[in-house]
Amino acid sequence: MTRAITLIGAGRMGFAMARGWVAGGDVALSIVDPAPGGETRDWASSAEVALNPDPAPVDVLVIAVKPQVFPAAIPNITPWIGKDTLTLSVMAGVTLARLGSVLGTDRIIRAMPNTPGAIGQGVSLVAPGSGVRDGDFQTTVDLLSPLGLVEGPLDEESLVTATAVSGCGPAYVFLLAELMAEAGAARGLDPELSSRIARATVEGAAALMAQSEEAPAALRQAVTSPGGVTKAALDVLMAEDAAPSLFKRAFEAAEKRDAELSSE
Ligand SMILES: NC(=O)c1ccc[n+]([C@@H]2O[C@H](COP(=O)([O-])OP(=O)(O)OC[C@H]3O[C@@H](n4cnc5c(N)ncnc54)[C@H](OP(=O)(O)O)[C@@H]3O)[C@@H](O)[C@H]2O)c1
CATH class of the missing domain: 1.10.3730.10 (ProC C-terminal domain-like)
Structure with missing residues (x-):
């Protein structure tokens, strides 16, 4: 089944993930990024990835903007979240509680990849929130596997400590x-x-x-x-x-x- 994914923020981490998903197939990917680089634009057109389309609820929404940018990006994020959307955040430091309160959903997973993921040799940590459904953890593992090793489910406190190991x-x-x-x-x-x-x-x-x-x-x-x-x-x-x-x-x-x- 083709999965509809929207990526908010196609920087280093977001772009590395996006390439992995498209290479893995069965993905209808949209990217939201106000000023995508030339490499992102060229790749998006060759990989049939929609760049900055009109928002509509998707199966999986992935947030990969800088934590400092997140508050300003919220109005562009919420229209992608519907009642059946799993939200995956890779932002450092933005807690599940804060994500839940500002995005209005508790079906959220926090993940922490690292940059060797760009060559498939990364480590990703996964901490699911309380409102996840059956299969959401596995969906996240599938999405992060192109980046390398995936570890979880972790509680959020362990995620923070483990970030000091593998994220940094x-x-x-x-x-x-x-x-x-x-x-x-x-x-x-x-x-x-x-x-x-x-x-x-x-x-x-x-x-x-x-x-x-x-x-x-x-x-x-x-x-x-x-x-x-x-x-x-x-x-x-x-x-x-x-x-x-x-x-x-x-x-x-x-x-x-x-x-x-x-x-x-
Ligand atoms: N890099 C890492 O090692 C690493 C590891 C784990 C987790 N993370 C997390 O991943 C996230 C992204 O990090 P990164 O290193 O990939 O940063 P980055 O390269 O700066 O990527 C962020 C991207 O988001 C774009 N952006 C800015 N405002 C936006 C908006 N309102 N809507 C949509 N996109 C917007 C940026 O565009 P502009 O460049 O035009 O501003 C940029 O393309 C961070 O939260 C970080 O904590 C990073």
Whole structure:
């Protein structure tokens, strides 16, 4: 059965999802975006996707605008919601309670994808609201599967903490490559060489982990000889007041910001 889906906001995350749905077939897709980029416009016309059509209730409405833009977008969102519409929000920080009160429906699911989803290697977290019907969770899993791994159902509190892991996680990994490059340069390496080898090392280690069944800790231990060079570096990084405590503080900050976004 062809499913009617409307996507509000065809930015990085929305566009990645839209391509996955059309590739998966059996979807009549409409996109609402006041200023779609050239790539979105070209793709929409080649994939027979309706761009900014007149609104009418759909099977699934997906909200992928920035949380800060959401209040202004509400008048363009509600006409797409009918009594049989499942609403899926991928906005960070906008709670199920707030979505329900401003959109006038409790048939809502909150999801949190991440950017590697654009190449099918993402992680999406799913937290269903209280008014979902049988099959809604599975519909959401089907819609997010083109982006990679889907985890859920989660309660909303776990979604917020898990967002600090997988939603923000790609940025931590990119930061790791940056910091390794900077530390190499600070110790006298040519900055471009340091940057190239840091990047290739992060890519290679992630690919090795992807091919291995071992836990990350076992992979780490396998490259850490007792009394060796790696061990000396890890002793600094893994001291209780170093990386472990930094990550706890970073997660607390991410959860706090999520709560603030919810009330902005
Ligand atoms: N990127 C991530 O890693 C990630 C991960 C998980 C969840 N999310 C969530 O996904 C949402 C979108 O993030 P993003 O990175 O994809 O942002 P983005 O690239 O800025 O995409 C948002 C899109 O919405 C459009 N837009 C603005 N106002 C609109 C309106 N009134 N009606 C319809 N569309 C409108 C924007 O157009 P203009 O560019 O013309 O303003 C843009 O194309 C956010 O809520 C974010 O929390 C993102």
